[in-house]
Amino acid sequence: QSALTQPASVSGSPGQSITISCTGTSSDVGLCNCVSWYQQYPGKAPKLIIYEVTNRPSGVSNRFSGSKSGNTASLTISGLQAEDEADYYCFSPTSKTSLRLFGEGTRLTVL
Amino acid sequence: EVQLVESGGGLALPGESLRLSCTASGSGFTFSRDWMTWVRQAPGMGPEWVANINQDGSQKNYVDSVKGRFTISRDNAKNSLYLQMNNLRAEDTAVYYCAGDGFAYAMNVWGQGTTVTVTS
Numbered sequence: 001q002s003a004l005t006q007p008a009s010v011s012g013s014p015g016q017s018i019t020i021s022c023t024g025t026s027s028d029v030g031l032c033n034c035v036s037w038y039q040q041y042p043g044k045a046p047k048l049i050i051y052e053v054t055n056r057p058s059g060v061s062n063r064f065s066g067s068k069s070g071n072t073a074s075l076t077i078s079g080l081q082a083e084d085e086a087d088y089y090c091f092s093p094t095s096k097t098s099l100r101l102f103g104e105g106t107r108l109t110v111l
Numbered sequence: 112e113v114q115l116v117e118s119g120g121g122l123a124l125p126g127e128s129l130r131l132s133c134t135a136s137g138s139g140f141t142f143s144r145d146w147m148t149w150v151r152q153a154p155g156m157g158p159e160w161v162a163n164i165n166q167d168g169s170q171k172n173y174v175d176s177v178k179g180r181f182t183i184s185r186d187n188a189k190n191s192l193y194l195q196m197n198n199l200r201a202e203d204t205a206v207y208y209c210a211g212d213g214f215a216y217a218m219n220v221w222g223q224g225t226t227v228t229v230t231s
Binding site: 003038055099100 | 148160174208214215217219224
């Protein structure tokens with residue numbers, strides 16, 4: 001099964017908002033409200049920033065928000081800051097025997 | 112503070128075996144309560160989910176590419192997670208992370224990773 005589809009890159013200026021999409025199928029993203037999102041800096045482990053589509057773990061900025069419509073989940077980062085420059089990955093369970101899938105990843109550049 | 116520390120990575124020839132370990136420590140994390148996961152990331156690539164295991168070790172799931180070669184296990188008494196990797200291939204070269212599934216279908220605690228390099 002292929003990785004979930006994300007744009008390779010997005011960019012925005014400080015203070016702006018950006019949205020990263022994560023497109024799958026009814027067998028993964030559309031299966032349940034289970035999509036999570038991870039932020040990763042080079043050479044570091046991923047960090048959970050959104051779980052169950054819309055929930056933020058304790059300590060994650062409320063500038064990060066998630067949503068889902070059908071087979072596409074989205075991560076929105078508002079009030080962009082330089083520190084948001086990182087790679088972002090979505091993640092979803094699938095209907096295939098407990099397989100889990102990451103998205104292809106999106107490189108966010110803060111201009 | 113919760114900490115997951117991986118070990119056991121290194122250099123291996125194709126066909127050889129390695130065993131990765133991940134030990135949990137710190138307050139605020141009850142190892143035995145959560146599903147645990149191994150995730151790997153090949154150089155320059157995105158993360159790939161490899162395997163997970165439920166709280167008592169009775170359920171184990173694997174990505175197709177490692178089925179029959181890798182075995183995930185855990186020892187709750189030692190707060191430890193393992194990944195036995197047999198018949199290694201060049202495509203198994205990656206940083207391997209252990210992670211705790213503190214939320215349903217989401218990994219909220221991660222180790223720093225251990226590097227596995229498979230080359231002849």
